[in-house]
Amino acid sequence: MNYQDLFYFIKVVENGTLASTADKMDIPTSTLSRRLMALEKSIGFQLLHRNSRAFGLTDAGRRFYDRLKTQFNEIEFETENVMSELSGLTGDIKVSAPLSFGRHIVNKWVVEFMDLHPNISVEVLLSNQPIDLVKNGIDLALRLGAIGISDWVGRELGEIRYTLVASPKYLEKHGPLSHPKELESLPTITTSTTPLWRLTGPEGEITVHPHSRYKSNVVSACVDAAVAGIGICLLPRFAVTKHREAGNLVEVLNDWEAKRKPLRALYPRRDNISNKNRVFIDFVMEKAKLINL
Numbered sequence: 001m002n003y004q005d006l007f008y009f010i011k012v013v014e015n016g017t018l019a020s021t022a023d024k025m026d027i028p029t030s031t032l033s034r035r036l037m038a039l040e041k042s043i044g045f046q047l048l049h050r051n052s053r054a055f056g057l058t059d060a061g062r063r064f065y066d067r068l069k070t071q072f073n074e075i076e077f078e079t080e081n082v083m084s085e086l087s088g089l090t091g092d093i094k095v096s097a098p099l100s101f102g103r104h105i106v107n108k109w110v111v112e113f114m115d116l117h118p119n120i121s122v123e124v125l126l127s128n129q130p131i132d133l134v135k136n137g138i139d140l141a142l143r144l145g146a147i148g149i150s151d152w153v154g155r156e157l158g159e160i161r162y163t164l165v166a167s168p169k170y171l172e173k174h175g176p177l178s179h180p181k182e183l184e185s186l187p188t189i190t191t192s193t194t195p196l197w198r199l200t201g202p203e204g205e206i207t208v209h210p211h212s213r214y215k216s217n218v219v220s221a222c223v224d225a226a227v228a229g230i231g232i233c234l235l236p237r238f239a240v241t242k243h244r245e246a247g248n249l250v251e252v253l254n255d256w257e258a259k260r261k262p263l264r265a266l267y268p269r270r271d272n273i274s275n276k277n278r279v280f281i282d283f284v285m286e287k288a289k290l291i292n293l
Helices: 003-015 018-025 029-043 059-087 099-116 168-174 180-184 219-227 237-246 275-290
Strands: 048-050 055-057 091-097 120-126 140-144 152-160 162-166 187-191 197-201 204-208 211-216 232-236 261-268
Touching (some): 003 018, 003 029, 003 059, 018 029, 091 275, 099 120, 099 140, 099 219, 099 275, 140 152, 140 275, 152 275, 162 237, 211 219, 219 232, 261 275
Parallel strands (some): 091 140, 187 211
Antiparallel strands (some): 048 055, 140 261, 162 232
16 A cells, blocks of 8 residues: 555545645646545545546545544644654644734734744634635634634633724814714714624613715725724724824724624644644733733
């Protein structure tokens, strides 16, 4: 049996198609197909159902993959730990995070971690859309709000706070605000995910239908519009810290607060987490304690 063929089989299952696997591994698709057929011949049973467009695992193929993947994970785990003991942390880490939080916070953590561990490489996936953590090989995912992933461990890092901000130019033109309902007639900036603002203050909870003059699905674009004086915006505090400190943005209606969102770290539920992943997860936990979200 050619053990390289076992590796090919695992990667084909993970990537979903022969073509994508061949492309990622820089080998011809025909070669990959021949190696899989050679593997099936050597073990004596069919692993894959094939047709012109795709493939599926046979029942035997699924059982074979599950057992094989477990063994390869253990080999990878032990290899990484031995290398870490001999030469310090080494290897690749893959992280996912929401776009804005990743851009403002996570990238800084990653760069600092890489400075501490020069033999570590990190890939950061930033997206506001849900991604398949297993299919994308994510080692650590940072998520806002509910988790709902049974096979992953979730640890709360804190809560994301939101604040209403406007530029001095805007406030000079429109004057100070005294009540959130005024936002329904004044120019505002909204994100695609929060067309309505639910605020809690002296009168309890109220719902505001902001008069949106500018809307974007990217937080940084909303920040830029607020700095330019387009309108008042409800934004994560971490996204406007620098502009508040520089005087480009001012907090308004300080007695009113939007509901906070929990920030959680997710990682696979495994008995044997590699040393590099464990150290990185602990590093992120400590960094989260030090920032004012």
